[in-house]
Amino acid sequence: MNPIKGFWHYAKKVYGLHWRLKGVRDDRTQAKIPTEVVSATLFLGMLLRIGAFLQLEQESKRWGFQRLTGYAQIVHDDLLAYVCERYRVEDWRWVLVDVNRQLKKNKGLESAMINGLLVVALDANEQFHSDKRCCEACSQRRIKVKDSKGVEHEHIQYYHRQVYAHIQGPDCSVILDLEPIRPGEDECRAALRLLGRMRRMYGPRFFQVVTVDAWYTKGPFLLAVEKMGWGVVSVLKQEKYHINTMASLLQRRTACQELVEAKRQIKLWDIRHLDFTEEAMGKVRVVIADEKWEQNHRVGGTLQRQEEQSHWRWMATRKLDGYGAAVVWRIGHRRWGVENDAFNELTQHYHLTHCAHHHPVAILVCLLIKVLAFNLFEFYVKLNGKLWRVGRTTLREIARQMDLSMEQWEQLEPIWSG
């Protein structure tokens, strides 16, 4: 089947994407172009990995593009910007949430579970920074730069960061939601706002555990997540001096468990009943891991096998008391997925760091549509695509084929039908 047609067939049949897109509203009072046409144009643009609105305007001239959107005219870049400012953000969020919920219903997240637990990783990402353009949602910082004469100058830099909630499985990556970090705000606060909304939109039982890096290992954050009903596994850094010293002392008296997983030899120590800095936390648990594995390195033109090792410490909250140290180890390592997979892919191929229109609502809407396109492309290719599963193609090649297949416009039909 024509690749872009195949994608839409899947997205409509399995996720009802066509009618979900129709449900997204904007607040224009006199709309000359229907909102659904703009929504489909933006979604197609993100799917075809187009960064700038001006380029998307050019794409909208293609017959295949017009055939799919059912709109036989150009969609100008200023209109895209105008509508993006006026979208109802929650409508786009619901599309993302409902698509992900359908994925879970279809058992698409089964392979991502660890001992029956679905683990959500949280991580912040700086989307872009700028020295000149500024909106009311820009965070700002002072930075020092040297001019051509070596004289140091200080100036204000504006930037946008968001916290992402993400599930990384062996089969595919899924981004559940994202939340902007407001000016002057702590990352943890934005993360709690994100989790609170996810609890409302996905429900408290969609996932069971949250895994975070050392930045979040703070009493108020951990307590708030426990109160929302989820367990937490967080990285413990050396700065948490007291609990680390206690854990090291008790490590000598604790039996070590050994296992081999992911080609690593792992030694684990499960140390319970430790006091955390904040008393309200009660007793906490620390899992210490020493890992060894072999890796190939190119030295002077030849491949050499070298031994690597790493040391990890995680803190696990009481909700996970019934699970062994190996489960905490697996959960702790799930956080790698965010940096290694989703952000990497989004930055390299979806222009994540490009801001199509600098406006608080437009920035958020564009990110939500980008994440929706990223997720659906992942599901289509990795869960549904035979060529991908037998390792006979790459994601980039499939995206290229999808783009080329737009030229066979006579094979395409408006996405709204059926």
Ligand SMILES: [Zn+2]
């Ligand atoms: Zn801004």
